[in-house]
Amino acid sequence: MNKVLLETLAAGTGLAALAHSATKTRPGTPARGDRGAPYEAVEACIQGEMRRLKIPGVSLAIVQGDQIVHRRGFGRARPGGEVPTPQTPFFIGSLTKSVTALAVMQLVEAGKVELDAPVQRYLTWFRVADPVASAGVTVRHLLNQTSGLPESAGELDEYDESHDAGERQARALVSLNLIHPPGSTVEYCNMNYVLLGLIVEAASSASYEDYIQQHILAPLGMDHTYTSRAAARENGLAMGHRYWFGFPVAQPDLPFPRGGIAAGQLISTTEDMAHWLIAHMNEGRYGDGRVLSAEGIEALHCGAVEYRKMGISAGKYAMGWLDTELGQTRIVWHTGTVPDFEGYMAILPEQKTGVVLLFNACHWWFNPVYIDLGMHVAALLAGEPHKPTAFGPLVPWMLRGQLLIPAFQVGDVVATMWLLRGGRRRDSAKDKGALAVLLPLVPNLLIALTLKSMLGRRRGYLKLYMPDYSWIATICGSFSLVWSFLRTALVLRALKGPSSR
Numbered sequence: 001m002n003k004v005l006l007e008t009l010a011a012g013t014g015l016a017a018l019a020h021s022a023t024k025t026r027p028g029t030p031a032r033g034d035r036g037a038p039y040e041a042v043e044a045c046i047q048g049e050m051r052r053l054k055i056p057g058v059s060l061a062i063v064q065g066d067q068i069v070h071r072r073g074f075g076r077a078r079p080g081g082e083v084p085t086p087q088t089p090f091f092i093g094s095l096t097k098s099v100t101a102l103a104v105m106q107l108v109e110a111g112k113v114e115l116d117a118p119v120q121r122y123l124t125w126f127r128v129a130d131p132v133a134s135a136g137v138t139v140r141h142l143l144n145q146t147s148g149l150p151e152s153a154g155e156l157d158e159y160d161e162s163h164d165a166g167e168r169q170a171r172a173l174v175s176l177n178l179i180h181p182p183g184s185t186v187e188y189c190n191m192n193y194v195l196l197g198l199i200v201e202a203a204s205s206a207s208y209e210d211y212i213q214q215h216i217l218a219p220l221g222m223d224h225t226y227t228s229r230a231a232a233r234e235n236g237l238a239m240g241h242r243y244w245f246g247f248p249v250a251q252p253d254l255p256f257p258r259g260g261i262a263a264g265q266l267i268s269t270t271e272d273m274a275h276w277l278i279a280h281m282n283e284g285r286y287g288d289g290r291v292l293s294a295e296g297i298e299a300l301h302c303g304a305v306e307y308r309k310m311g312i313s314a315g316k317y318a319m320g321w322l323d324t325e326l327g328q329t330r331i332v333w334h335t336g337t338v339p340d341f342e343g344y345m346a347i348l349p350e351q352k353t354g355v356v357l358l359f360n361a362c363h364w365w366f367n368p369v370y371i372d373l374g375m376h377v378a379a380l381l382a383g384e385p386h387k388p389t390a391f392g393p394l395v396p397w398m399l400r401g402q403l404l405i406p407a408f409q410v411g412d413v414v415a416t417m418w419l420l421r422g423g424r425r426r427d428s429a430k431d432k433g434a435l436a437v438l439l440p441l442v443p444n445l446l447i448a449l450t451l452k453s454m455l456g457r458r459r460g461y462l463k464l465y466m467p468d469y470s471w472i473a474t475i476c477g478s479f480s481l482v483w484s485f486l487r488t489a490l491v492l493r494a495l496k497g498p499s500s501r
Helices: 039-053 093-109 131-136 139-143 165-175 190-204 208-217 229-234 258-264 270-281 294-301 364-382 392-401 404-420 423-432 434-454 459-465 467-496
Strands: 057-064 067-075 241-244 247-250 305-309 312-317 322-326 329-338 341-348 353-359
Touching (some): 039 057, 039 364, 039 392, 057 270, 067 270, 093 139, 093 190, 093 208, 093 258, 093 270, 093 294, 093 329, 093 341, 139 190, 165 258, 190 208, 190 258, 241 467, 270 294, 270 341, 270 353, 353 364, 364 392, 404 434, 404 467, 434 467
Antiparallel strands (some): 057 067, 057 353, 322 329, 329 341, 341 353
16 A cells, blocks of 8 residues: 555656547546547557556546546456456555545534544544654644654554454554654655544444445445455456566455555546546536535645655645646646555646556555656646656566576575685685685675565565565575575685695
8 A cells, every 4th residue: 555655756747738628428428539649649658568567457547527538448457357447446555545535524524523633532542652642643634644653553464354453553553653743744654544544433433334335435426446355356356466576476365454444445446436536626526426515625635745755755745645736737646556456546636637547466666667657647648748757667677686686696605615615716715815705795694684674563564565575585585694604604614724735
């Protein structure tokens, strides 16, 4: 979920107005439009990136005003299966956060929640290590990702499938220290939205699933959006894939984390998400349904505090959306990451143009690449130039490059045995002295250090989002740790041994 999501973001792309006339039909009905640019350019862009990144399947929808003006599926929804349709369900990851934020804002407008009230008003048991800080975290802080909770707080035991997992994870914050004063800094943390889901339940006296079904999904005609994997499977859920060394591998049985549903586990389709974008671009209305006031929608989109990661600005975090100025154009967008699916959505509020992309493969390192692809599509729609991120083309090769680590280890073992075999080679080791011990020890110890990440509390999270790295860190890290001592002992024995001269 993206946490993960948004760490290295493409911040140099923009959207502009899309001039496209649509046939006036009922909301959500695809308008015919023309098949010229930008749609052909958009499709070519997606197909090119699918080949480069080996993406199994993609579903696309473009909206303007109250119309779906273009939709298309690419690739396969599952190995050997059909092309994704606008009704094919995908996990949407942290695009879910915008749904949770709207649910909270509905309760604000109903007088059941106050944005600047402390979280403890609704969740009386909520505590972090500092009692003063506990009382200072408000509902608004959670929505804006400025509570001060560290990103790691949303990763621990994230894939607990039990019904009360969210509350148990939230109660476990009692020993955690905030890393920023509440309201001061954006720290993207899924736990913020887990807590908001619990507030929705407390304020509405209904389960999160029942609340959004009745108050959001039904009014917007989002009939193919699901809150459980089982229901989605019955209706054609796409097969997710995780990347191993740059190659997608089908993952049919990953667990469904009930506790994280409000932060990033809804399942939807590009058709339903197009309804969602239409409502956000039309003052909370889709057809005859209305889910929020115009003022409430604008509050959701209005950025509060700038979000920076590794010195890169992604704009200001709003409430389940990012609010960014690119040139003269305002773009409100978000991405969504789960281990085997990715999603991207963006709207131009002034031009009432939006796009949603759903992918059935993911990896932690691919998140910024997918964002860049989404921004590229949006730029094509706007007729704006796109400057791709410098690291984007490198990511698949970085994933494949991990295989050089075991190759290096095998080479090191062979070279060491060759060096130490026979008297003349022992003499060669003596001649090299400390270099024979220390020089190869450095890369081995660096590889061994990767094992540390798999011994900490994030190991389960890393296994889900970075399976190839987890394998390398566990197997190669363990081997390097043992081999560092064994090799040093062998070389030292050779240095002390008798010469064959």
